[in-house]
Amino acid sequence: MSEAVAGKTAAIAAVNKAFVEAFKKGDAAGAAAVYTVDAWALPPGSPPVIGRQAIQGIWQGALDGGIKAVELETLELEFQGDAAFEVGQGLLLLANGQVADRAKYIVVWKRENGEWKWHRDIWNTSLPPPA
């Protein structure tokens, strides 16, 4: 890995950590701050959600619904042109530490004012439907 790529990779890991930390504090605005202002989030069960402000509502809803922590794991990160794409997996955890959902995602990253941000974000569950 070149030094330039190592630096970008570390910057991106720090942003994902900021999301996790904000979530742990119940701070939906902090979580949404990892998105570009004109980001699109594509959550299951809804049309696309456009813009950082609207996306904050998704994460406020998750917090209000009892999700107390998230874990994110990058499986693949590739820099291409002015963007990067990441494939990852994650956990949504309840207050008692139980797993509410096991998910996977793709994030298209862009730089906004020099900082790497989530620009397009889609996820779904990895758990089978209830029997």
Add this chain to the structure above:
Amino acid sequence: MSEAVAGKTAAIAAVNKAFVEAFKKGDAAGAAAVYTVDAWALPPGSPPVIGRQAIQGIWQGALDGGIKAVELETLELEFQGDAAFEVGQGLLLLANGQVADRAKYIVVWKRENGEWKWHRDIWNTSLPPPA
């Protein structure tokens, strides 16, 4: 749009059309042919599915489950470095034309032997959960 981008955009539209046409013929192998050999598909309700051969099984399963046609609509297509990313939406249709699912997706495209292919593919439903 530059001429080069117009050409790439048309090539990608043709690949999406090939997927739709293969599906209409019940041809899961033809549908899977739009993926790179080492593609990852990230379907809801399952861990990642790795490789074109395994991905063919997803689409065979959809055909066996009564899906007779798909429609795809590109909402955004951006070329970055050696890749492209696409955000789109689609319909899964039953034999009687009823909508079985309304979905959205992100595809990371790569060139394989000079041809644009689906390299990473994730989707989820846009429909609310049943009440």
